[in-house]
Amino acid sequence: MATLGGPNQTFAVASDECLIELIRSARNQLVVVAPALTTHVATALADRCGDETVSLNVVLDADPEVYRLGYGDQAALETLRVAMTANGLALARQAGIRIGLIVADERMLVYSPVPRLIEAGSENQDKPNAVVISGNAARQVATAAAGGGKSPSEIGLEGLGPDDIRKIETELSNAPPQQFDIARAIRVFSSQAEFVELEIENLRVTVRRVPLPSDLMGIRSEGLISRINSTLSAPPEVNGPFDIEVEQADGTTKAAKVDSRWVNEQRASLEREFTFLVPRHGRVILIRDKERFQAELGRFERNIDRYKAAASAAFGKSRQDFRKALIEEFLPAWEASPPDYVTRYYPHPSKEQVRDRLGERLDGLLEEASSFQPIRCRVLYKGITWASANDPEFTNSLTETMRKRGVPRAELAKLFSEFDAAKGQTGQ
Structure with a gap:
């Protein structure tokens, strides 16, 4: 399980566990900027909303597409909004934001959010997608994101209220996100066969x-x-x-x-x-x-x-x-x-x-x-469809045919590896 690591660590993996660890470590100031959040991270943020010793600012995108791409969970938005409203806090929005960062006091994690429609993400430290920054740089970014003193914030100038969230929910209801594991399976099939x-x-x-x-x-x-x-x-x-x-x-x-x-x-x-x-x-x-x-x-x-x-x-x-x-x-x-x-x-x-x-x-x-x-x-080439990728009869028959034709197990593993490596998240 990937965690933030020691004070000398620079490169990291921005897993949910890593983000939650940083959120819980804040004592004075907590700034979160991202396209969207997962339910686990939103729940951790909701728990900090009632802590009056911590200044909390959250900036998110308001485009339903971020949920279709898998940058976060739709349920997380309502969880966080309810908790912040109950504690007199307001969500802010920044259209098109595609970077993620968390500033906890003088420590900051800047990361690349994972679109789960396309890739499953990693908890392997050999595949980092984040940088840990401390000191003045962290304070400067916090001020730019949340404002402070005579310096206004540079992003999140508009609020993300109940009407905005209802609009997002309506659009996602009309055109819901795909199952991320199936979508990735199709992508792997398309890239291999x-x-x-x-x-x-x-x-x-x-x-x-x-x-x-x-x-x-x-x-x-x-x-x-x-x-x-x-x-x-x-x-x-x-x-x-x-x-x-x-x-x-x-x-x-x-x-x-x-x-x-x-x-x-x-x-x-x-x-x-x-x-x-x-x-x-x-x-x-x-x-x-x-x-x-x-x-x-x-x-x-x-x-x-x-x-x-x-x-x-x-x-x-x-x-x-x-x-x-x-x-x-x-x-x-x-x-x-x-x-x-x-x-x-x-x-x-x-x-x-x-x-x-x-x-x-x-x-x-x-x-x-x-x-x-x-x-x-x-000759006509056609991509593997969702129905085929989600059909055990097709996948099993293709595997058996390839095996009988002498395709090495290593090659079969490449073709089907995404099924094991990209399961949809559970418990959300």
């Missing part, structure tokens, strides 16, 4: 079966009958596999047969190597692995670009070949008996006019039967 989603869009050519109109019936070619049976469909070869040069991890390339299955296997390999699947929640990646993951993802995307170029070229060639075969199949029948919508504009159409109209007719059907959209690879 986060959710990740890897999506690939338009991986396959969109294929549909399109009914043939009456003017395109009667297929004779056996090569087309297998692909056209009263309906038109896209050729299967447009989805590969394609022979391309695939970039390897060492930067070299290697010939491989690539199709949508290959792409999905590569994505699964990336997910297995760098992420941890938590059922019903999603995949989690450690922040320390993101740089390597992004590098491998870049290689993966370059290989997808190669696949995309091959697929696009194959799609274009296949459609042109298919279109040519269809024109050769239907052109004789159209030339012998052109459809009405051809003769409507060309009463005596030439062979080229019939071919052009047939080509336009087939282009519309082929576009309806198949389309090629650019393949896109997208």
